[in-house]
Every structure is written in structure tokens, then in C-alpha cells.
Amino acid sequence: MPSGFKASGIRAGLKASGKPDLALLLAPEGAICVGTFTQSLVRAACVELCIDRLKTNAGSARAVLINSGQANACTGERGLLDSVCATNALAEQLGLCPEEVLICSTGVIGEVIPLEKLISGLDPLVKELSDCGGSAAATAILTTDLVEKQIAYETYLDGRRICIGGMAKGSGMIHPNMGTMLGYITCDAGVSSETWTAMVHRVIERSFNSITVDGDTSTNDAFIAFTAGLPLAHQHLDTLEVGLTLTAQHLAKAIARDGEGANCLLEVKVLGAETDSSARIIARIICSSSLVKTAINGCDPNWGRIIAAAGRAGVFFLPKKLSLWVGTYQLIKGGEPLQFDRKAVSVYMKQQMNGAYLNDDSVSIILKVGDGAGAAKAWGCDLSDQYVRINADYTT
Amino acid sequence: MPSGFKASGIRAGLKASGKPDLALLLAPEGAICVGTFTQSLVRAACVELCIDRLKTNAGSARAVLINSGQANACTGERGLLDSVCATNALAEQLGLCPEEVLICSTGVIGEVIPLEKLISGLDPLVKELSDCGGSAAATAILTTDLVEKQIAYETYLDGRRICIGGMAKGSGMIHPNMGTMLGYITCDAGVSSETWTAMVHRVIERSFNSITVDGDTSTNDAFIAFTAGLPLAHQHLDTLEVGLTLTAQHLAKAIARDGEGANCLLEVKVLGAETDSSARIIARIICSSSLVKTAINGCDPNWGRIIAAAGRAGVFFLPKKLSLWVGTYQLIKGGEPLQFDRKAVSVYMKQQMNGAYLNDDSVSIILKVGDGAGAAKAWGCDLSDQYVRINADYTT
Numbered sequence: 170m171p172s173g174f175k176a177s178g179i180r181a182g183l184k185a186s187g188k189p190d191l192a193l194l195l196a197p198e199g200a201i202c203v204g205t206f207t208q209s210l211v212r213a214a215c216v217e218l219c220i221d222r223l224k225t226n227a228g229s230a231r232a233v234l235i236n237s238g239q240a241n242a243c244t245g246e247r248g249l250l251d252s253v254c255a256t257n258a259l260a261e262q263l264g265l266c267p268e269e270v271l272i273c274s275t276g277v278i279g280e281v282i283p284l285e286k287l288i289s290g291l292d293p294l295v296k297e298l299s300d301c302g303g304s305a306a307a308t309a310i311l312t313t314d315l316v317e318k319q320i321a322y323e324t325y326l327d328g329r330r331i332c333i334g335g336m337a338k339g340s341g342m343i344h345p346n347m348g349t350m351l352g353y354i355t356c357d358a359g360v361s362s363e364t365w366t367a368m369v370h371r372v373i374e375r376s377f378n379s380i381t382v383d384g385d386t387s388t389n390d391a392f393i394a395f396t397a398g399l400p401l402a403h404q405h406l407d408t409l410e411v412g413l414t415l416t417a418q419h420l421a422k423a424i425a426r427d428g429e430g431a432n433c434l435l436e437v438k439v440l441g442a443e444t445d446s447s448a449r450i451i452a453r454i455i456c457s458s459s460l461v462k463t464a465i466n467g468c469d470p471n472w473g474r475i476i477a478a479a480g481r482a483g484v485f486f487l488p489k490k491l492s493l494w495v496g497t498y499q500l501i502k503g504g505e506p507l508q509f510d511r512k513a514v515s516v517y518m519k520q521q522m523n524g525a526y527l528n529d530d531s532v533s534i535i536l537k538v539g540d541g542a543g544a545a546k547a548w549g550c551d552l553s554d555q556y557v558r559i560n561a562d563y564t565t
Numbered sequence: 566m567p568s569g570f571k572a573s574g575i576r577a578g579l580k581a582s583g584k585p586d587l588a589l590l591l592a593p594e595g596a597i598c599v600g601t602f603t604q605s606l607v608r609a610a611c612v613e614l615c616i617d618r619l620k621t622n623a624g625s626a627r628a629v630l631i632n633s634g635q636a637n638a639c640t641g642e643r644g645l646l647d648s649v650c651a652t653n654a655l656a657e658q659l660g661l662c663p664e665e666v667l668i669c670s671t672g673v674i675g676e677v678i679p680l681e682k683l684i685s686g687l688d689p690l691v692k693e694l695s696d697c698g699g700s701a702a703a704t705a706i707l708t709t710d711l712v713e714k715q716i717a718y719e720t721y722l723d724g725r726r727i728c729i730g731g732m733a734k735g736s737g738m739i740h741p742n743m744g745t746m747l748g749y750i751t752c753d754a755g756v757s758s759e760t761w762t763a764m765v766h767r768v769i770e771r772s773f774n775s776i777t778v779d780g781d782t783s784t785n786d787a788f789i790a791f792t793a794g795l796p797l798a799h800q801h802l803d804t805l806e807v808g809l810t811l812t813a814q815h816l817a818k819a820i821a822r823d824g825e826g827a828n829c830l831l832e833v834k835v836l837g838a839e840t841d842s843s844a845r846i847i848a849r850i851i852c853s854s855s856l857v858k859t860a861i862n863g864c865d866p867n868w869g870r871i872i873a874a875a876g877r878a879g880v881f882f883l884p885k886k887l888s889l890w891v892g893t894y895q896l897i898k899g900g901e902p903l904q905f906d907r908k909a910v911s912v913y914m915k916q917q918m919n920g921a922y923l924n925d926d927s928v929s930i931i932l933k934v935g936d937g938a939g940a941a942k943a944w945g946c947d948l949s950d951q952y953v954r955i956n957a958d959y960t961t
Binding site: 208209210211212240242243244245277278279341342344383384385386387388457458459460463464466467469472473474476477478479480481482485486488489501504505506552553554556557558559560561562 | 608885950957958
């Protein structure tokens with residue numbers, strides 16, 4: 170964990186399953202905080218509160234409380250009151266102003282937080298705070314996730330250790346249009362608030378905003394990035410951004426790989442577009458196509474679906490310039506289908522699918538759409554019958 | 566069938582399954598024709614040919630040849646040559662100019678038409694032409710469809726019988742952005758080309774462009790509407806448009822109900838929006854949400870997903886003005902969730918799902934987003950594990 174940061178996670182009895190459900194992240198004094206939130210019109214009470222407090226406090230914050238089990242979205246006035254109540258109680262425990270405390274909730278939409286249980290949990294939660302509490306926190310924020318998602322990178326700059334830590338959760342309702350379900354990054358490099366804000370927004374585009382599981386944007390999406398530390402020399406900012414990008418991409422890919430019912434990570438790279446952002450639009454449309462996702466599930470190199478998805482992305486390209494690879498196998502060149510070994514490509518897909526989870530492998534699709542310099546990657550997963558079963562019976 | 570029109574459908578051996586695969590629609594002399602086609606950048610050769618000929622011929626055409634089994638999309642120069650070749654051969658048989666003959670293809674992307682078989686089929690196809698050949702044609706255009714989709718309406722205007730006939734196909738890769746997979750309407754009312762064009766475009770928005778099965782737009786989407794007959798008095802145009810709308814909506818809903826793996830038709834009505842078109846955007850986003858579709862499949866009144874989908878539609882509304890009904894059960898009023906009988910709503914959903922196919926019933930969702938006059942409906946279907954199975958193994 171970056172120096173100065175502490176975390177904890179406990180069972181507060183919010184989830185019927187009895188699993189850990191309350192987490193806390195504490196940043197050192199003077200921490201800069203950038204938060205990005207769902208762009209859905211229907212936002213949870215906690216999202217409203219975070220946006221409000223970060224604005225009031227000019228981008229500084231000290232703590233984030235995270236409860237899992239109830240989304241506290243579409244809960245009207247009561248939802249907002251509960252969020253205020255919970256954060257005020259925590260602020261008192263920590264000796265902070267209420268405005269310095271944020272809250273994120275995740276779980277079923279329309280369900281309110283069992284507030285008494287949460288308040289009773291604050292004392293043990295604060296007592297558990299430690300500089301090695303990251304794993305406990307990463308576990309307590311999960312809902313339908315199968316695995317916890319965390320990562321840390323470190324390097325030495327100016328003869329000093331710089332550390333970046335990150336955790337995230339998310340498995341369904343994943344098609345972020347800002348941050349994703351819940352993502353957190355901490356860092357101990359001292360940079361200006363302007364630099365940090367710009368850097369974090371660039372990184373989000375290349376990570377959380379480049380994944381999709383099911384095309385549905387959540388009411389509670391939140392990504393929050395803290396940094397606090399001794400000032401970092403200007404010449405190291407590029408290195409810091411590389412580290413931040415690796416951290417955020419690791420977490421974003423972990424969410425896609427753990428997509429509900431998913432058997433593999435799908436990585437789509439689009440090259441030769443006019444701009445990076447048009448490449449990203451095409452890549453994300455391919456990743457979110459149900460027909461592409463089911464073809465991946467069936468290890469079926471049905472390239473027509475990939476091309477059809479690209480064609481409806483709303484980004485101009487010349488179909489006769491298309492080239493397509495699945496893994497290292499080229500399927501299309503100059504817009505014309507090539508003869509290819511369908512069996513071999515299917516075997517490649519099957520191998521990646523079987524090994525994906527353990528070896529961080531993925532099914533790779535590369536689409537070249539022209540001669541431009543624009544390129545981007547997006548990540549998703551296959552669509553399985555398990556996805557349908559998981560989601561057909563979620564609340565009943 | 567509207568007077569003057571003829572149709573036929575035969576087995577030409579294009580499909581490996583030996584099912585009917587070649588259809589012909591012949592319009593009387595002087596017919597006006599409006600064609601609308603996929604807006605995908607990746608378009609089949611036949612789509613290019615139709616657009617080109619309708620432009621050259623100023624919106625008049627006499628015949629459409631339809632082959633099923635091969636989409637003839639992404640087939641390069643050869644694809645276009647095959648389309649030209651097939652239509653020229655048919656024009657010669659029928660004694661028409663090549664420019665008066667259109668062609669639509671449907672099937673697997675990347676596969677070329679077995680041209681010799683198609684050409685050999687033209688002679689029997691023309692011999693079969695009759696004014697009661699509509700059913701044979703409607704059967705020959707199907708691919709993964711489980712049922713044929715056709716309808717006819719008639720009325721008496723100016724003391725004269727006016728008839729509208731329609732047929733369509735489509736089951737997967739359905740998220741039309743113009744016409745849908747394949748849709749055809751014929752009519753025997755004489756109206757001006759301008760009137761017919763404007764009317765058809767309005768009707769398409771309220772029918773084919775309001776359905777979705779899987780969010781994927783096809784490379785071959787085509788909707789073609791002919792009319793030819795004695796002039797119709799101006800005061801009857803509204804009646805004609807009602808008939809056209811009913812015809813097109815019947816076909817569009819039939820496609821959604823026959824969506825791959827679907828168990829029911831989902832009808833989403835959005836009220837109180839600022840405009841009809843913003844209502845339609847919200848309705849269609851709800852219909853296309855994987856999470857809403859899986860909840861329908863599980864007969865699960867998980868309203869949070871409906872609201873979350875509406876929130877990401879990109880259309881402004883005030884969440885506190887939302888009201889929501891599933892069937893006749895109200896779940897949300899003034900933005901706040903109501904207590905409701907979850908079991909009863911689930912039973913309603915199950916009943917509709919079981920009866921849907923036979924009784925033309927559907928699971929109904931009504932969302933009121935404000936006090937505006939804008940309203941629209943969209944149609945879709947549930948997402949089942951069968952959808953995944955059908956699509957995971959399509960080409961291998």
C-alpha cells in the first residue's frame with residue numbers, strides 16, 4: 170500500500186450471506202482526490218453525495234466508506250439521509266469534517282442500507298485500519314464477483330519508492346460511462362491537483378471506460394483516485410502515468426474477466442483508425458456485441474459478426490481496407506475473406522478459454538480499419554448460458 | 566395479395582437443409598417502390614445494387630429476387646458480380662430492364678451464392694408466380710426463423726377494395742437501423758411517389774426501427790415497399806397510413822417474438838417524454854438491455870434494471886417523476902418504489918410468457934418519465950440460455 174494510506178474490511182451483517190460487507194479507505198492528510206461517477210441520469214444517493222462533497226471540498230478528501238449488499242439507488246429522500254448519516258458518524262469516529270468523507274454503495278437497486286448495522290460496524294471497522302488492510306477491503310466490496318481484484322505497482326523515482334495501489338469490484342451491469350462499478354487507486358507521489366485530475370481522466374478512458382460485460386451502465390459506478398506524498402519532479406510524470414495506466418487496466422481487465430458467467434477475457438485491438446477515440450468506439454462495440462460474445466463462447470471464428478459489429482459503430486472506415494486477425498491467424502485482408510484453417514482458430518480459442526483464468530491469457534481480436542494512426546484496446550468477455558441463469562433469477 | 570401483385574417461392578438447392586430458399590415478388594407496371602437499407606458501413610453486395618438501381622430508376626421497380634442461405638456480404642467484387650448476374654438473368658426471363666429488378670440475400674456473412682443453382686432455379690420460380698404465391702415466398706425467405714411472418718389488411722375506400730400485404734424474416738442480428746433483416750410490403754392504392762416515400766419512412770420508425778433482438782445490426786437489412794393501383798383520394802391517406810402502420814408493426818413484432826431463443830414478446834411503452842423520438846430511444850434501450858431481458862426470462866420483476874436502462878439512454882428526464890408499471894401492477898410512483906406483490910407480478914410474467922406465442926400476448930412494461938406529450942413503443946424479447954446455445958455454435 171502507498172505510504173500513509175490505511176484500509177480495513179469487516180463483516181457488519183449487511184449481507185444476508187454473512188460475507189464481508191463494509192470497507193474503509195483512509196488517505197493521509199493533504200490527499201488530493203479525483204472522483205468520476207456514472208453518467209446515468211438515475212444515480213444512487215451515495216453518488217450524489219460524493220459529487221457534492223468533492224465539489225465543496227475542491228477535490229480533497231480523506232476517507233471512503235464502502236458498503237456492499239445494497240445499492241441505495243432509487244431509494245428517494247431516505248437514501249440520501251442514510252448516506253449523510255453514515256458518513257457523519259464515520260467522520261466523528263475519525264475526527265474529520267463530514268465533507269472529507271465519501272461513501273460508495275453496491276448491491277441490489279432499490280434496497281436501503283440497514284443503517285443500524287452499518288453504524289454499529291464503524292467502531293470495529295476503524296479499529297481494523299492498517300497499512301496492510303487492502304486485501305480485507307478488496308474482499309468486503311465484492312457482490313457477485315468470484316474473485317477479489319487488487320494490484321500494486323512500485324518504482325523508484327528521485328531515489329524514492331513510489332507506490333500505486335488499486336482495488337475494484339464489478340461483474341454485472343458493466344458498461345462504464347465514467348468510472349466503473351467501484352474502483353479505487355491510491356498513490357504516494359505528490360503532484361498538483363490539476364496534473365492528477367488530467368492524468369486520472371486520461372487513464373480512465375484507456376481502462377475502465379474501455380470494458381464491457383453486458384452493455385448495462387450502473388446507477389452506482391464510481392472510480393476514486395487519491396494521491397498524497399512528497400512532491401514528484403516534473404520529468405517523472407510520464408512514468409507515473411504509465412504506472413497508473415497499468416494499475417487501472419489491470420483492475421478493468423479483472424472486472425471483464427470476472428464478468429457474470431464469463432469463461433474468458435476478450436481483448437479487441439483496433440488499429441489504423443483516424444483517432445484513438447474512434448478506434449476505441451469500434452473496439453468497444455465489438456466487445457459488447459452479443460453475437461461476437463456468443464461466438465467466443467462457442468470457440469467459433471465467425472468473423473462476419475466482428476465485421477458487422479464494426480460496421481454499425483458509427484465511425485467511418487473503408488470496408489475494403491479491413492484486415493482481421495483472431496490470435497495470430499489472419500482471416501481478412503484488404504476487405505476480402507482469406508482461406509483459413511477454421512479448426513485451428515477454434516482450437517486456439519478453446520486453449521485461451523481454458524487457460525485464460527490461470528495465465529492471464531485472453532482471446533485476442535485485432536482489426537485494422539485503415540492507415541490512420543489511431544489505435545485502442547477494449548476488453549470484454551464471452552456470453553454464456555450461465556450469464557442468463559445468473560441474471561434470470563437475481564431478485565426472486 | 567393486393568391486386569396486380571404476384572409472388573412465388575421454391576427450393577433451388579441453395580440451402581444445405583433442402584428447405585425453400587428462393588423467392589420472387591413481382592409488382593404491376595408503374596409500381597412505386599421505396600427501399601430502406603442497413604446503415605451499417607459494412608453492406609452486402611445486394612444492398613449496394615438495390616440502392617443504386619432505385620436511385621437510377623427514380624423509385625420505381627418491378628421485381629425483387631430473394632435468396633436465403635448465403636448473405637453475400639463481405640464477398641468483395643465477386644459478390645457484386647453475382648448480384649448483377651442473377652438480376653440480369655431474371656430480367657431477361659421476365660422481359661424487364663435489369664434496372665427494374667432488385668435482389669436481397671440473407672444467410673451467413675462471407676458466403677457467396679451458389680450462382681449456377683440460383684440461375685437454374687429462375688425458370689421454375691417464374692413459372693410458379695401467382696397472385697396467391699405469398700405464403701410460398703414468405704417461407705422461402707426464412708433462415709433461423711421458427712415461423713413465417715406475413716399479414717394482409719384490406720379495407721374499402723372510394724367504394725373500392727384496398728389491400729396491403731406484407732412479409733418479413735428475421736430472428737437474430739436484429740437491431741434495425743433502417744429496415745430490418747428483410748421486410749416487404751405491397752399495396753394497391755395509387756398514391757404519388759412523394760406521398761408514398763414520406764409515409765413509408767414514418768411507418769418504419771414506428772415498426773421495424775422500434776424492435777431489437779440482440780442489439781446487432783445486420784449487413785443485409787432491407788425493407789422494400791411497393792404500391793401500384795388506381796389513384797386514391799387525398800382524404801383517405803390517413804387511413805392508408807394506419808393500415809400500413811398496422812401491417813409493418815405486425816411484421817416487426819413477429820420478428821421480435823421469433824427472436825432467437827425467445828419465449829415471449831416484450832412490449833415497452835414510454836410516456837410523458839418531450840417528443841415521440843426521445844420516448845422511442847428510451848423504450849428501445851430498455852428493450853435491448855441484457856439485464857432487463859434476462860429478468861423477463863426469469864419472470865423476475867427486477868425494476869431496478871428497467872430504471873437503470875432508462876437512465877443511460879442519453880435522454881433527459883427527472884428521476885423523481887418516474888412511474889413504472891409491469892402489466893397492470895404499479896411498481897414506482899413519483900420516483901419512489903412502491904410496496905408491491907412481487908409474487909403476483911412474477912405470476913403475471915409467467916402467464917404472459919406461456920401464452921405469448923398462441924394468443925399474441927406479451928409482457929408489458931409502461932414507463933412514464935414526465936409530463937410531456939411524447940410517447941412511443943418498442944418491442945423485443947427475453948434473453949434465454951437457448952439464445953446463447955443457438956449463437957455459440959452457428960458456423961462451426
